[in-house]
Amino acid sequence: MKTHRIGMTLAAIGLFMSGVAGAQNPQEVWKATQAKAKGQVLTFQSQGGKSMDTLLVEFTKKFGIRVETTVSRPSATIARVRTEQNNGQFIWDLWWGITSNMVHVAAPAGMLAKIDDYLILPEVKDASNWRHAAYMYGEPGQHVFTYSHEVTIGAFRNKAVLPDVKVDSLEALLDPRLKGRIAVRDASVPNAGSFTLSTLLKAKGPDFVRKFLSTMEPRVYSNPQQLDVAIMRGGAAVAIGMQSSAFSECRKAGGCKTMEEIPLGAFVQSRGVAVFKNAPHPEAARVFVNWFLSKEGQELYVREWARDNIAGAVSHRKDVAPHQDHLADMPDFAKANQYAWVSNSYGGKDIDEAIKLFKEIADK
């Protein structure tokens, strides 16, 4: 009985202490976390990019935390980290990049930690600081914080090829004169091809997509450059799944004057950050996540991203303006339902269906 009382008392003290800790000033927690993280090496999985490098240099300079980045394709990251975790190896802290695989594979497989457990700063945690609260996280489990959403157009028309054919509506894609003159990116895996098909699917339904793929005999390209060159040099009249950045770059260089976007709808690619389960350097991960998602971090991100990329320098933070040249990449959240959200849980089914449909026709 006495032992029981002592236990109760200790539990009460514990609860009280944790309550005190919970009520601790976030700035103090933030400072303490920084102090603990100093000298740690943050291990990253990312998809690379020069802008990322510059950001990380700034981060190291500011907090004294060294960063070891390993650049991998998302499918490789998934296979690798899952294998390591299954064998009790936890060597990665963070994953940073397009969120598709984080949301659709890593989170359901239990490979990620809850990102909320890593948020300290009120300016980051406060949903009102973000453009749309429903799009702060990649999935309902809240493992992936999405800091940037980029509207992408994946369908283009070259008017120099078959100039008499007008492609001003989705129905026009079924014009028999376009038969064999349409280039499609191999949509059997998640890429701009399957993303663009998912927008078509969202707008017109599976029967239309099935009819389009089977009757128009599109030419399938597996390599993105190959598809871009095919449409830009007049090898095809219509391209589905073209990289819009290539089109922008071509326009910027004074070319592609006979090309235009097809009003087929747009898909949204999200970029996010996630912390792996049992991250070996949790304090360093905390510092990075909070700094990167703060106003300062996001401003730096937008500036550096614009320096290296033709599109996508937009932040989901309300107080961070998109780069002047990238305004069109910002989604209109009032019309959010019209987009195919390919990298978060809202659009998962659309991509799966697009891939399934594409494979079904290709396998015939």
Add this chain to the structure above:
Amino acid sequence: MSSAALPAALPAIRQVPAVLQSLFYTLVLAVVAFLVLYPAIRLLVGSFEINPFSANPTTGLDNWSEVFSRPKLLRAIEDTITLSFTRQLIAIIFGVTIAWLIARTNLPMPGWLEVGFWVALFMPALPVTLAWVMLAGEGIGILNNAAKALFGIDYDIFKIYSWWGIVWVHVMTATLAIKVFLLVPAFRNMDAAFEDAARTCGASVWKTLLHIVVPIMLPTIIVVTVLGLIRSLQAFEIELILGSPAKIDVYSTAIYRAVNGQPPQQGIASALSIIFLVAVVPLVAMQQWFSQRHAVASVSSKFSHRVQDLGRLRWPLFGILVVLLLMMTVLPFVLLLMGSFMKLFGMFDLPQPWTTAHWTEAFTRGDLQRAFWNSMKLGFAASLAGMICFSLIAYISVRTRYSGRKLLDFLTWLPAVIPGLVLSLGILQMFAAVPLFRPIYGTMVVLVLAVVIGTMTLGTQIIKAALLNLGTELEEASWACGASRFYTFRRVVLPLIAPAVAVIGLEVFATGISVVGLVALLGTGATQPLSILQLIYLDGGFFESGSIVGLLITVITITAALLARYIGLKAGLGRAGS
């Protein structure tokens, strides 16, 4: 007689007891067995794993039933077999002829021609394929457009997106070049007495090639052909680019798509790989059976090296080879170089199409320097380790009476018969799961081991073929004088097989600095080599910068090759009989 013959005075040498020798061979067998069987067994286990990326993975036969119910699988197998056999047939006929011309005739500038084929072999496959698209692509190809303008036609003469387009690009890239690369050193080591005898009996140069040279070199030719065939059956990069628009699918593209799915369909990729392994193993067994019964010792104590006179054909044949090499190297190289200076690859009709920005971008990246040194470390370490390990394994397989030698030889084939895309996953499983490897996980040692495992088949089999062509009397003379096996190997055997070992060293080096699949799952930021950096550029849409890194890899490999050749020539290697 080679300078590699017996030394004038042998030092006092202690013989290693037979039991210790046997123990050492067993240790080698055990290490090789572990390194190659672990990934293979993991593959088999993986083929029964269902939904490995879900919270509750299970086991069953679902992957196998899905594989066998694929409607286009048979068609893909048919295309794989016909494409592979066709290009191997073309490549082996031309490869043997060219290797013989370079190694055993008075063709002008044979050394430079050989180097030309090295350059073709080391060119980066993906950008070169796209360069061929730029040349002969339907609707956009420079050659097609020139033909239309010149002859007033409205159709494309060249159709690169076709069955024959795939064969052409394969032959023009590595398929033919690797045959010449591997066969020339072997041909050089052949005793000219055989050809002299045939010529004395009145046989023509070509009859001598067909009836004397080819039968003598058959074990090596078979090894090179079987290896080439297995590689062809696994190829998917060129098939993806050129085959997709023409609706040509091959077996390996199914594995590629499974591995790159969301989530990766590892079970299906494993099941497809197991089927491939089972289908290819008889080919390996046939090769082993053949090489054991048809080995001809072409290098003996009476070795002589004289070149055959081509007569009036000398210069015309030289001209044909130069044109072929120009098509294989200069043409794609120029296109690649042009592409790296273009604002947008292939967009010649922009108002200002040229720029140096991609070069600036590639060389101002902080990670380029680190990746460069990582590649050098990986290339050299894997090359050195490969030369030592493969020579040892080949020697045990060919020159000892160790009871496990046939098993050892068979095991070295396994890394080649497991498709590269899934072999890397098996190797990852091994390094992640085996406690012995944990201390080195994430270090350069792991990458070196992966490259050595990945090149084991080619390395061991080529050195083994060179050993089979080497008569035993030189070693027997050395043993009779009291030399140990190791001393004999070092002072007698190694100098005679040095050209083959050097070629393997070079190939492993080239693999080390250009490899993607084998190391993509194992490297960390600190150990990532240039090849991964190139992949990062290409994936990130920076195709031009990726091409620049590809060119850099080619230049490094060729420089290393020329350096190795220069050192080899200085040391008198590669001039058997001199």
